[in-house]
Amino acid sequence: MHPKVMQNVKSDTKFKKAGDIYLSLSGDSFEGPTNKRQIYNAKARAKYQGQEHVHKANFADEVAAVEELQHTMPFVRLIIRQSQKTPCIILYTEDQLNDVKRFCCPPLPGDSTVLGIDKTFNLGSVHVMISVYKCLSVKRLRTDDFPVFCGPIFLHGNSDIETFFLFLHHLSGNLASCAQCPVLGSDGEKALRQAMSLAFPKSPRLAYAHLKKNFRHALADKLSCICCLKLDTNSTTFCC
Numbered sequence: 001m002h003p004k005v006m007q008n009v010k011s012d013t014k015f016k017k018a019g020d021i022y023l024s025l026s027g028d029s030f031e032g033p034t035n036k037r038q039i040y041n042a043k044a045r046a047k048y049q050g051q052e053h054v055h056k057a058n059f060a061d062e063v064a065a066v067e068e069l070q071h072t073m074p075f076v077r078l079i080i081r082q083s084q085k086t087p088c089i090i091l092y093t094e095d096q097l098n099d100v101k102r103f104c105c106p107p108l109p110g111d112s113t114v115l116g117i118d119k120t121f122n123l124g125s126v127h128v129m130i131s132v133y134k135c136l137s138v139k140r141l142r143t144d145d146f147p148v149f150c151g152p153i154f155l156h157g158n159s160d161i162e163t164f165f166l167f168l169h170h171l172s173g174n175l176a177s178c179a180q181c182p183v184l185g186s187d188g189e190k191a192l193r194q195a196m197s198l199a200f201p202k203s204p205r206l207a208y209a210h211l212k213k214n215f216r217h218a219l220a221d222k223l224s225c226i227c228c229l230k231l232d233t234n235s236t237t238f239c240c
Helices: 003-012 018-025 036-069 094-104 161-174 190-199 208-223 226-230
Strands: 076-080 088-091 115-123 126-134 148-156 184-186 205-207
Touching: 036 076, 076 161, 088 161, 094 126, 094 148, 115 190, 126 161, 148 161, 161 190, 184 190, 190 205
Parallel strands: 115 184, 184 205
Antiparallel strands: 076 088, 088 148, 115 126, 126 148
């Protein structure tokens, strides 16, 4: 099909059915379409290109809206733009940061809890990295356990050491004045663990597998009962 005819087909696909377009152009045996499949393919390509353009425009609008919120909402702490990369956004309140300092970096090491950091899920066009910690000032009535609270949040599009380091270095700078470095917990993602080593060189780091192992040993020591090792710690404690 001639390129000029193809361009006309793309324009017509917005208003006409593929069969009608084929009938109107099939009379030209040299430049027109040879079969209906060419019309269907052209219509599919035009639809995909239109959706891709809308997606890019919507994402740019979303980032611009967040930049406006940075001036009115303290929760939006930092927006980082890099060449050829998706913008990164760091979110937290002053209360969240103070809780992390209080529970993860206290003066006495025995009074601290692990600061967990994990790239957990996708949210629209970006990934969400959430930091979590146990709030040691309250307990659940039903389980008598400390509840897990959400700490600073990182929105990002790329999953590499450089991107992860942006978030972790920001946290490290805000925790630099604390009495001790936090104990970090993470999943097995290599890039995240390497970024942790760069941003928190003095912090002990535990993978979730190590946390599960330590939990089993703690149960055995506390209860002195071998049956506690048979508990399904994966589902009841680590929710995985």
